[in-house]
Amino acid sequence: xxxxxxxxxxxxxxxxxxxxxxxxxxxxxxxxxxxxxxxxxxxxxxxxxxxxxxxxxxxxxxxxxxxxxxxxxxxxxxxxxxxxxxxxxxxxxxxxxxxxxxxxxxxxxxxxxxxxxxxxxxxxxxxxxxxxxxxxxxxxxxxxxxxxxxxxxxxx
Amino acid sequence: xxxxxxxxxxxxxxxxxxxxxxxxxxxxxxxxxxxxxxxxxxxxxxxxxxxxxxxxxxxxxxxxxxxxxxxxxxxxxxxxxxxxxxxxxxxxxxxxxxxxxxxxxxxxxxxx
Numbered sequence: 304x305x306x307x308x309x310x311x312x313x314x315x316x317x318x319x320x321x322x323x324x325x326x327x328x329x330x331x332x333x334x335x336x337x338x339x340x341x342x343x344x345x346x347x348x349x350x351x352x353x354x355x356x357x358x359x360x361x362x363x364x365x366x367x368x369x370x371x372x373x374x375x376x377x378x379x380x381x382x383x384x385x386x387x388x389x390x391x392x393x394x395x396x397x398x399x400x401x402x403x404x405x406x407x408x409x410x411x412x413x414x415x416x417x418x419x420x421x422x423x424x425x426x427x428x429x430x431x432x433x434x435x436x437x438x439x440x441x442x443x444x445x446x447x448x449x450x451x452x453x454x455x456x457x458x459x
Numbered sequence: 460x461x462x463x464x465x466x467x468x469x470x471x472x473x474x475x476x477x478x479x480x481x482x483x484x485x486x487x488x489x490x491x492x493x494x495x496x497x498x499x500x501x502x503x504x505x506x507x508x509x510x511x512x513x514x515x516x517x518x519x520x521x522x523x524x525x526x527x528x529x530x531x532x533x534x535x536x537x538x539x540x541x542x543x544x545x546x547x548x549x550x551x552x553x554x555x556x557x558x559x560x561x562x563x564x565x566x567x568x569x570x571x
Contacts, residue, residue, distance in 0.1 A: 315564065344503050372566045
């Protein structure tokens with residue numbers, strides 16, 4: 304998570320700041336909202352209150368004038384988290400492509416993947432996952448060739 | 460007489476506006492109504508009820524309008540009976556739609 308990347312929300316000349324949301328937090332919010340649609344607005348309010356980086360009174364005053372802004376702010380925070388994840392994944396893919404010939408970097412990526420325990424994945428962990436996926440794919444490919452050879456020998 | 464009544468109406472609305480902030484003023488069937496803004500508690504209650512009983516959308520919307528009406532209440536019930544969709548909305552926006560739109564606050568976002 305990059306420090307300083309906050310969401311600023313403006314309305315009627317007032318501005319509020321919100322902390323960046325991790326992919327795990329965004330996922331938990333979306334799941335909570337889907338689990339109880341009748342309380343979706345209350346879920347939005349709770350989520351927005353948790354992410355507000357300022358005085359609670361300021362948020363309360365803001366939302367008393369524009370209550371439905373809570374839903375829009377929550378959606379913007381989730382969009383921001385998704386955009387950061389896409390960016391992190393793109394960095395991970397670039398890192399994986401560059402490390403394809405470098406055994407040291409491959410090892411580093413695999414160790415990062417092994418150490419990954421949830422939350423926002425760092426670029427090295429994404430690269431490690433892609434290496435493993437590539438090996439599995441190659442292994443499947445090799446196995447299919449092996450099966451084809453065995454079948455061909457069986458027909459003879 | 461008509462201009463005096465209109466001036467009196469404007470004065471009353473200005474007084475209400477200074478007390479409640481932004482108002483939604485609607486003229487339906489020749490009657491003028493003014494509605495105060497939706498607050499957090501009312502929005503939460505409305506959304507919850509609407510989610511639980513979407514088939515009662517018109518009744519719920521009309522109830523919210525009745526709750527928020529601060530001018531013209533004496534004619535509201537009869538006008539609601541004859542023109543419910545002016546308040547609940549439908550193919551065209553009603554009072555509830557304007558109230559909800561105002562409750563969004565016209566927020567803008569930027570990343571800093």
